[in-house]
Amino acid sequence: xxxxxxxxxxxxxxxxxxxxxxxxxxxxxxxxxxxxxxxxxxxxxxxxxxxxxxxxxxxxxxxxxxxxxxxxxxxxxxxxxxxxxxxxxxx
Numbered sequence: 001x002x003x004x005x006x007x008x009x010x011x012x013x014x015x016x017x018x019x020x021x022x023x024x025x026x027x028x029x030x031x032x033x034x035x036x037x038x039x040x041x042x043x044x045x046x047x048x049x050x051x052x053x054x055x056x057x058x059x060x061x062x063x064x065x066x067x068x069x070x071x072x073x074x075x076x077x078x079x080x081x082x083x084x085x086x087x088x089x090x091x
Contacts, residue, residue, distance in 0.1 A: 049072050050073070051069070051070055052069045053069040054068045055067050
């Protein structure tokens, strides 16, 4: 141990480096937890849906096709083309 100051400065630098790395890792987790805590969202009001049309077709023995059309409006009607339109009373 000719130069004790050299060994001491190397060990001190290594210790400070490890403390800095530990602090960065530790505080990164703490900051991430704080950022993840977001205020609770307001409850979405419950919305009723109504079945406008449903159909089931058998293509062959092993293959069936089902179609269900829902809407959130009570006053919807189907046109000949299958489009959903509102009644004229709202327009």
